[in-house]
Each structure stands twice: as C-alpha cells, then as structure tokens.
Amino acid sequence: MYEIRIHSRGGQGGVTAARLLALSAIHDGKYATACPFYGAERRGAPIVSFVRIDDKPIKVYSQIKKPDLVVVLDASVMDVVDVLQGLKNGGKVLVNSTHKKEFGSFSSSFVDLTGIALKESLVVAGGPILNTPVLGALAKMDIVSFDSAKKAIREMFSDERNVKAAEAAYRELVL
C-alpha cells in the first residue's frame, strides 16, 4: 500500500487534489481511497488530506501515520506544521515552491505550481488552483500514470486549462 499525505491550507483544493489522485489510481486499475481529515476547518488554516493506493481493496480507515510521500501545496504551512512527521525511511517530499530546501535524508522535488496556475489564469476567489497542476507533478513521479491523471481531470473539470497546467507541471518537475 502506498500512502500519501497532502498538506495545504483550507480553500486551496487539497481535498480535491486527493480526490483527483485517487480517481487517477482507480483509472490505473488500482484501488484507492481519499480521506480528508475534518476538524474545525477554516479557510486559510493548515489542513491535511490523505490518499491510499493499493493493488487490493483498502480496509484501513484510520489516518495515515507513516506516509510514503508528503505533498506540500503551500510552503508556508511548513512554518507551523512538521510536514515530515512519520514520513517513512526512503520517503519522498513534493513541494510547491520555487525555492529548494533540504529535507535531511528524504528525497525532495520542487515545482512552481502557483506560477503554473497563474500562467494559465487558473484562479478562483483570488487564489491559484493547485489541485490540477499537482496531478501532473505526481504523474511525473510515477504515482499514477499521466493518461489516467488527465482522464480524471477531464472528468471533474470541463476547462481544458486544467489539463494544460498539469502538462506544464509534468514538464517542469525535475526529478
């Protein structure tokens, strides 16, 4: 089982990113669940959502404590939350940022999802949409296939700019 924890702020689309990622995995022929942690959620407050991907049906409902991959949609969350908490040995970190940062022994990747979203004018209520571009980056990391990722995006969003943004992230992410 591959377990992913997504850090974002309320309103940035972290929950939708989890849903898109799970749907992409299902299109790959795998089993997947996406589960948001619901607490006292407020717009702008740090939140986490979880995705599990496996070859067999997933029976675990409790929260992910030892993720294989941590995705940080908003780098400022790292000032207030220990995003590496419980990350498995050999685990990976993907950060939406133009600034690279060391994460100890963990391998990390950086991509400017905000820049990509702004370039495609993917903005809702004044904030860039990060959930579709991040799928391109996750496909590049081989978490899901890029075809399935694009299929999932098209099922949920009719605006083709979302696919373009995912393609840009796929191109720009250097592993």
Add this chain to the structure above:
Amino acid sequence: MKKIATGNKAVAEAVKQVQPSVIAAYPITPQTEIVEQIAEFVSTGELKSRYIPVESEHSAMAACIGASITGARTFTATSSHGLLYMHEMTNWAAGARLPIVMANVNRSIGPGWNIWAEHTDSMQERDTGWLQVYVSTVQEAYDATLMAFCIAEHNDVLLPVKVNLDGFSLSHIMQPLETVELGDFIPPLYLPHAIDPKNPMGYGGLTGPDQYFKFRWDIERSMRDSVKVIQETERDFSKRYGRTYGFTEDYWCDDADVVVVSMGTLGKEAEVAIDILRKEGIKAGSMRLRWLRPFPKLNLQGKEVIVIDRDYSFGFGGILAKSIQAQQKADVYSVIAGLGGQEVTYEDIADFIRTRRIGEEFWFGVNANV
C-alpha cells in the same frame, strides 16, 4: 464507468435511482452532503421527487409520515441530534407501519460538541420498530440504500428502514463506486392501508389496550418475518449485481478460537488486524454485524468473543456487548472504543485481541477496566 464517491454521495446516487415521490430533510453535519446532492438532483430534474425543505428534523419525519400514509415512497437523511429530535416521530412511523427509508450518518451526541463518528445516536433508536443496517464501505452504503426500499416496502414487513454509515470516516471518505442498472429490482410500492379519499377511514384514533397490544405484536411479527425478506432481497441483489451481503460479514471466523465483533468501518479495520494476528499464529476472526434490528442469531458458540462498542449505555455497558452476552449466555471482553470519533487503528484492534480479558470491560484510551 468507474466512479469515485463519498459515502454521502453514494447514498444520494442510490436515492436518485430509486426516485422516491417525497423527500423531506433538514441539513445536519455530517450528512448535509446527502441532502445537498439530492436537492441538486431535484433542481436539475434528474430526480423527480417532491423535495420538502423543513424547519426541523421533527418536521422532516412528520412530513415523511404524512406523505407515506398516502402510499408515496419517501426518504429522509439525518444524523445525531437530528435523529434524536425525530425520535417521537420515528416511533410513530414504525407504529403506523410506514415503509420510510432513512440514511443516518452516525455521529456523537453533545455535549461536548463533537461531530465525529459514534453509534450511540442510532442505538437510542433501537426499540422504535425500525429495521437498522450498518454499512462499512461507500459501495455498501449505495447497495444497502437500494435494498432498504425493497425490504421496507415488502408487504410482509411494512416497517421503516434506517441505513447507518459512520460520520466522516465513511460519509466523507472517497472510494470506488460501481452503480447498477436498477431495472425491476424494486417493485412498485403498494401500501394496503394507504389513505384513499374514495374509501374514507379513521387514522390515529384512540386505541384501547386490547387492540393496542395486538398492534404491538403485529410489529414484532413483521420484524421476525423481515429476516426472510432481508435474506431474499440480499440473495436477489447478489444474483443481479454480483455483490453479496448477509446479517454479518464474517472474516476467518470458521476455525477461529477468538472472534472480534464490531459494526461499521471498525469492522473493516478489524479484518486488517486479523491478517496480522493470523501471521502471528493467533487463530482470530472478525464478525462485522450489519443488521442491528432484526438482531440476528450469531454463530459464536465455543469461541472467545470480543465486542467493540462505539456506543455506551451509562450504568449498563456497551450495548452490543450486553446484547451478545445475553444471546450467547456467555461472558465477553467488552471494549469501548471510538466514541466521539476516537481514532482506532487495526494495530489497536490487534492489541484488544492479544490482551483480551473475557468478562471485563475496557475503555480504550482511558485504560480503565471496570
């Protein structure tokens, strides 16, 4: 097409396919998504129901009762305090023999104000005459909602059915969902005692002790008859759509020395615990109770039994543990866990089984044996 849906959306999807004539509901967390989605289906015309937004859950159930007595198919959804507020009317719905279907998203009861999963809300409805099923996956939430209408409306039953799903851990989790072509799976509703202006009758009049007593027995007779109807419905569902359900979901129970009994999503998490224990050489099994009412005869003879209650009856004990203890005429290890959405992992459940103390009660996280 492969879909992904939350438990809430799966229930709404099932309701859309069933096309009840009347839906009356009041939004309450964490089931709001069910009634929101249904309202959207009604506004787009995909669902041709008369949707009645009411001012309270008491009114929601009253509206369902009023609609149902005309012979109309009715549905509502609620949770926690909403369900408690309906309580007077849920009793009436069962007593009036109305096949209303309700989805209840299980949630704790305040105070302290807490919106997470717990079963005490629907457990407090256990003596009303409603049939109750507890589900554990998004797919099962959808399938059980479809079957609920068949069972409730069957002329050997004519009692309301409640489909219970865990708040957040199932209502908001996204899992694969396969929808079905309904065809003639659910027959048209025929309510023999429906109001008919051409044949006026009195309803809800004063009923003397002798008649009242007969009506009560009649509810119990139908409750007993519902066992066969549930089995037939689940068999028909399996034949048509390939997914099989029963009164319990048993996992490695046949040769087990020790069986853990639970309801809802904890029952799935328990199966992972069983996989771990089997590797350690412990012959453990999991029994997930699906139907609370009618309460099935559980096949637990000769096994040590651990019961996880996500509910509590103060001054008495875990409601499930006490029920099973009475039925089996044997002591169990009663674990009280998951109240107010307390996180219970498969590792925790494996520990409950490893460290069992038959005859005792254990409050997980408080570590108090009482």
